[in-house]
Amino acid sequence: MSTILNLSHNELSSLLKLALQGLFQHSQDWGDLAKHILWLETHGFAGVASMKEALESTTFRGFDGDISKTPNGLCIDFNNNSLLMGLPMLVDLVTAMAAKEEHCYISLINVHDFEAVVSVDAALRAQGLDVYVDANEMTISSQSDGTNILFDFAGAHECYDQSLRDGIPMDQEMYQFLDNLAKRTLVEATEESRRGAGE
């Protein structure tokens, strides 16, 4: 029977960051991506499981698709990769567009894990930007056309409060999976390395 660990936000955030660094060195802003995954996990959107699945299906990759201009705004082709690693980029693009243009409209195509866009929505709202997400059309817009798919934010907030109060429940196996990745950042101990700690 698998044991459940209750992790603090700080623990999971650090673990995710180190796991990502263990996988990809310092090639991206893992601190910010870890925040998105933590947000998903603590608001009931299974961020860690999605990341694990994306890793296993090899869709968890740096953005290598195309961005093209459309009459409405931008179209981002994710080249059949997961949206997860692109979450910080999406926040950047919407923020920049909203500041530069009167209206912001981005559509996503060929993308897995679109539902993770909810953390982009939350990050933008935290910055004071109101955006509308259409899950059917896979679009993000600064103007509503009346077809918004809204997420259960009330439930999400309750989930978050509970995670802060009691910790984030995590299956021991899942924890081990992340911890094994994080351990890749550790350096082997030698007599010489012990001197590097002041011995």
Place this chain on the structure above:
Amino acid sequence: MINTTPHISDEGLKFRPADVVMNLNRLGTLYPYPLSFMRSLVRRILNEKWEIKRAQSSLCEQGYGHVVYEIKTKTALYSYVVFADYLDPNIRSDRVIAEKWDITMTLCEGRVGDDRLEEFRKNVPLQEKGRVDSTCLSLSRANKSARNFNYVVDRLASGRQPDFEAMAKVGYLYRTTAVYGSGKFGMADWQKVYGTYDDFARPFAAEMFSCFLIRDFSIFQANYVAKKRAPETAVVMDEDIQRYVGIGNATGLGMAPYLINHPLLINNWIEIREAALARVKQYGAVKVNTRGHFTCLAEKAIQHLEEIATDNHDQNVINNKAREDMGQILSWFDANASLQNWSQITDFAEANYGHEAQELLNAILLEVFPELFLDLEDELNVDEKYTLIPEMSVNKLRQTIEDKYGWALSIDFDDKVCRGTFWYRSEEKLEPRLGDRYREPGAEKEMLLGIACCVRECYDDLTEFDQKVLVAEFVMAHPEHRYMVRRIQTMALTRYGEIRANVLDKDVLPIHLLRCKLSFFGVGKFDPRSRLWVRNTMFQGAPLISDIGRTTEDTWCFPIKPQNVDNT
């Protein structure tokens, strides 16, 4: 979008410039001051009259077992659980990699019943290898200063008080080797502590409180063992001596990454300290009583430095020089009866003496006028958000780096010496260590702490990028720089910005980073054991638990030996 603006906005306040204040050599000479965290905590305990008692005590004759403290504050009840175990002297170690300790402790919310105590007993002595829950605010451990502890117990058991000279050499009975908080090992996140436990909603308050109670336990245990050993002859340690007992601390590299990874918080702590100093220099009255107070404190500080016992030659030279310099500053002060303001004396020190004497003088001045800045006590927290400004142009970002990070751009990273060190975590309990980049393995796994070098790399790629496009495009093309870009954009809006140091330099002195942070904690008596770790003393001279309700005085800075105790 980002609301990071200079925190303190007193109109007309003359702050020292960033290039003076953020110099690492200067930061490595800071002394504690009245807003240091343990000073702030003790003021709160005394002013709010916290009720602290040992609710359970189950120790054997040798002092092993457990003790549970209960702490009743204005709004809540907490428990502090101490497990005291026999430790083979041969395995006693201050290093992070140790696996057993003399005592292990946790601070938690509420009362501790039998079941919870058993759960703690299974986990707390294991420290990093155990788990606690989100009702816990801190987890810590400490080792005996065996020679001092045994000496004190022997003296008390034989009916005599400990000798000051012997006590002064060490100054404590126990030494903490790690104090954890903020969500480690399942504990409450800082966000929860801040939102739920108002008593500990200041930086490191729960961790400092843990150390405060270790000190109490160390005295209690010494008295207890002495009494059990010789019930007929034993005496209780004199209260003045008890106040002189601090709690030792050994701090290594683990503390350094924190300073580099939390630049907004560190900027805030420094800005508040500088605001306090600026207020004192601008508004502190030069009168007979304040002149007298200043002189008394300066003399006390000189004596304090004289009483510091360290085997470290360099530290002894520094302490002796600071004493001499302070003596000369005091002579100058006595000869200048017509001083108009305190800036005149700090100007004199800046023109004639080094960082150590200047910062000692500043610390003394801050002790003379705490009423001018105690209102800043609740401003020490900051919501750390490093938000990217993607709509900024690449050109503007490049100019920002030139304007705010000129110190980083001036370092020649093509010179191997400037990149000679790398920081990493060892597989041995994740201990942070330094390596020689060109000789030791592991540089590919280095921690991202070389901020100056990262700024340089980001700047070089920026200069080759289209200057008219937005930062959003730059970070898409260079995702490896995104973290640095948002850090640069955020810190550029602050008053003091980054600590100006190249921590990758072959000859980096991390000990300056440690002393800087420890000074904000309120730690004194620095005793460097190498350039990588330092022993120090906490809470020496502080009020005791038995002083709560008897005093609210905050006069325990620069602790010196008690004067009027019969210890023969």
